[in-house]
Amino acid sequence: MFFRLLMESFRRQRRRKMLAGVAILLGTTAVTAMLALATTIGDRIHKELAVYGANIVVYPKADLLDVKVGGVDLKPASGGVYLKESDLEKLKTIFWANNITGVSPEFHMAGMMLVRNTATGGPYDPRVIWHWNDPRMAGFGAFPITAVGYWFQHPFGALVTGAPQMHPWWQLQGRWPVERSITATHGEGAQEIVLGSALAKRLGLHIGDWISMGNEFEGDVVGIVTTGDVTDQQILYPLDADDQVAPVDQNGKRIGEVQRDISRVEVSARTKPEDAFARVDPDSLPPKQREIWYCRPYANSISYQIREAIPGAQAEQVRRVEQSEGNVLKRISGLMWLISAAALLAAGFAVSAAMATAILERRGEIGLMRSLGASKGAIALLFYAEAGLLALIAGSMGYLLGSGLAAWLGARIFAGDGGAAEAVLIPVLLPVVVALALVVAIAGSTPSIRTALRMEPSAILRADA
Structure with missing residues (x-):
C-alpha cells in the first residue's frame, strides 16, 4: 500500500x-x-602558470659562501662548484617524486669570445670563430659571450623535459638541437646549437651557418630563439655535447663515463598553496608534526626533500611563481x-x-x-x-x-x-x-x-x- x-x-x-x-x-x-x-x-x-618558469631552483650550496678579502669578492663568477647531472636521478626517489612535472639543468660556460671570420676560403669557412677568453682578441672585434648547456626533449623517467618544456614562452625559429646527435653537417665534432636572437643579429648569423673553435668545437646553427631576457645574448647547446668529444678507444667506444657538471637546475612541481604551517622550520617540529609537514606537497617540503637527496645541493622555492x-x-x-x-x-x-x-x-x-x-x-x-x-x-x-x-x-x-x-x-x-x-x-x-x-x-x- x-x-x-x-x-x-x-x-x-x-x-x-x-x-x-x-x-x-x-x-x-x-x-x-x-x-x-x-x-x-x-x-x-x-x-597555465608554467609560463612564469619553475617554482623550485636547485644550485650548489657552496655558491652561497662569500669569499672576500679586503672587501673584494674573490669567488669565481661560476662559483667554482657544480652539481653532477647523474645526481638528478635521485629526484625520482623523493617522497613527492610524482609531483615533479619538469626538470631543466643548466651549465653556464663563460670565459669565451666570439669574432667574425674574415677569411674567404669558401663556403665551408665558418662565419664566426669561437676563442677562449683572450684580452688581445678585443682588438679584432671579439666580445665575451656565455654558452649555456640545456636538456632538449630529454627523457627523464615518465617525463620528456628540458628547456623548451620549462620555458614555453620562448619563441623559436628553426628547431631545437637533437641530443646525442652524432651526424654533423660541418665537421666530425660539430654540435647542433641555437643562438639567442640578439646575438644572431649582432653577428649576422642565420640558420644553417656554423661556428668554429679550431679542432675543439664546431657548432651548426639549427635555430634562433627569442626569450626577452639575457638568453637572447647567449649560445644554447645540448648538455651532452661533451659526450661527442669524449676520449674513445681504438674500437670507437668511449673511455670511462662522462660526469657532466651543471650550474643550476630548474624544477617544476605540483604543490599545495603555502600557509603558515608550510613556513615552519621542519627541524624545529616534534617528530609527528614534522612527518605531517614532510608529507604535504608544499614547495618548501619538496625543496627540503631535494636537499636531502642530492649531496651539496641547495633547493629553494621561487616565491614569485609559487x-x-x-x-x-x-x-x-x-x-x-x-x-x-x-x-x-x-x-x-x-x-x-x-x-x-x-x-x-x-x-x-x-x-x-x-x-x-x-x-x-x-x-x-x-x-x-x-x-x-x-x-x-x-x-x-x-x-x-x-x-x-x-x-x-x-x-x-x-x-x-x-x-x-x-x-x-x-x-x-x-x-x-x-x-x-x-x-x-x-x-x-x-x-x-x-x-x-x-x-x-x-x-x-x-x-x-
Missing part, C-alpha cells in the same frame, strides 16, 4: 514533482561541475565553493516552495489518512520517501550533466590544454552529489511536512466538505 501511494503521488502530481526535480537537477549539476573542476584545477593552473599559483588557486576555489553553496541554497528554496504547494493540494488526502488511523510518522515517511526518490533520480542526472559541464568549462577556460572537451566522470563524486541532493530535498521538504502534520484531520475534512 505504501509503494502504491508513493507511485500515485508521482503520477498525479507530475508537474509539481518535475518542478522540484528540475531545481535539484540544476543545483546538483552546478555542484558536480564545480567539484569536478576543483579536483583537476590545481594541475590545470600549474600548467605565491602567484597559490593565490590564484585560493581565489578560484573560493569562487567555486560560493557558486556551489548558492546553487544548493536556491535548489532548497525551490524544493520547499514546490513541496509546500504539493502538500497544500493534498490536504484532503492527509486528513483522510489521519482519520483512518495513519500515524504522523507514517505520513511523514511517505512524503520523505517521495522527496528521497526525487533526489536520487535528479541527483544522478545532475551528476551526469555536471560532469559534461565540467568537461566543457575546462576546455573553454583552459584552452591551452588542447581545447577539446574531455570527459570528467569521477565516480567518487556520485555518492557525494546524491547525498547533497538528499540533504537539499529533505531540508526543503521538512518545513512543509511539519506544517501539514500540525493540522487537525477534522478541520481539514470540514474545510474540504
Whole structure:
C-alpha cells in the first residue's frame, strides 16, 4: 500500500514533482561541475602558470659562501662548484617524486669570445670563430659571450623535459638541437646549437651557418630563439655535447663515463598553496608534526626533500611563481565553493516552495489518512520517501550533466590544454552529489511536512466538505 501511494503521488502530481526535480537537477549539476573542476584545477593552473618558469631552483650550496678579502669578492663568477647531472636521478626517489612535472639543468660556460671570420676560403669557412677568453682578441672585434648547456626533449623517467618544456614562452625559429646527435653537417665534432636572437643579429648569423673553435668545437646553427631576457645574448647547446668529444678507444667506444657538471637546475612541481604551517622550520617540529609537514606537497617540503637527496645541493622555492599559483588557486576555489553553496541554497528554496504547494493540494488526502488511523510518522515517511526518490533520480542526472559541464568549462577556460572537451566522470563524486541532493530535498521538504502534520484531520475534512 505504501509503494502504491508513493507511485500515485508521482503520477498525479507530475508537474509539481518535475518542478522540484528540475531545481535539484540544476543545483546538483552546478555542484558536480564545480567539484569536478576543483579536483583537476590545481594541475590545470600549474600548467597555465608554467609560463612564469619553475617554482623550485636547485644550485650548489657552496655558491652561497662569500669569499672576500679586503672587501673584494674573490669567488669565481661560476662559483667554482657544480652539481653532477647523474645526481638528478635521485629526484625520482623523493617522497613527492610524482609531483615533479619538469626538470631543466643548466651549465653556464663563460670565459669565451666570439669574432667574425674574415677569411674567404669558401663556403665551408665558418662565419664566426669561437676563442677562449683572450684580452688581445678585443682588438679584432671579439666580445665575451656565455654558452649555456640545456636538456632538449630529454627523457627523464615518465617525463620528456628540458628547456623548451620549462620555458614555453620562448619563441623559436628553426628547431631545437637533437641530443646525442652524432651526424654533423660541418665537421666530425660539430654540435647542433641555437643562438639567442640578439646575438644572431649582432653577428649576422642565420640558420644553417656554423661556428668554429679550431679542432675543439664546431657548432651548426639549427635555430634562433627569442626569450626577452639575457638568453637572447647567449649560445644554447645540448648538455651532452661533451659526450661527442669524449676520449674513445681504438674500437670507437668511449673511455670511462662522462660526469657532466651543471650550474643550476630548474624544477617544476605540483604543490599545495603555502600557509603558515608550510613556513615552519621542519627541524624545529616534534617528530609527528614534522612527518605531517614532510608529507604535504608544499614547495618548501619538496625543496627540503631535494636537499636531502642530492649531496651539496641547495633547493629553494621561487616565491614569485609559487605565491602567484597559490593565490590564484585560493581565489578560484573560493569562487567555486560560493557558486556551489548558492546553487544548493536556491535548489532548497525551490524544493520547499514546490513541496509546500504539493502538500497544500493534498490536504484532503492527509486528513483522510489521519482519520483512518495513519500515524504522523507514517505520513511523514511517505512524503520523505517521495522527496528521497526525487533526489536520487535528479541527483544522478545532475551528476551526469555536471560532469559534461565540467568537461566543457575546462576546455573553454583552459584552452591551452588542447581545447577539446574531455570527459570528467569521477565516480567518487556520485555518492557525494546524491547525498547533497538528499540533504537539499529533505531540508526543503521538512518545513512543509511539519506544517501539514500540525493540522487537525477534522478541520481539514470540514474545510474540504
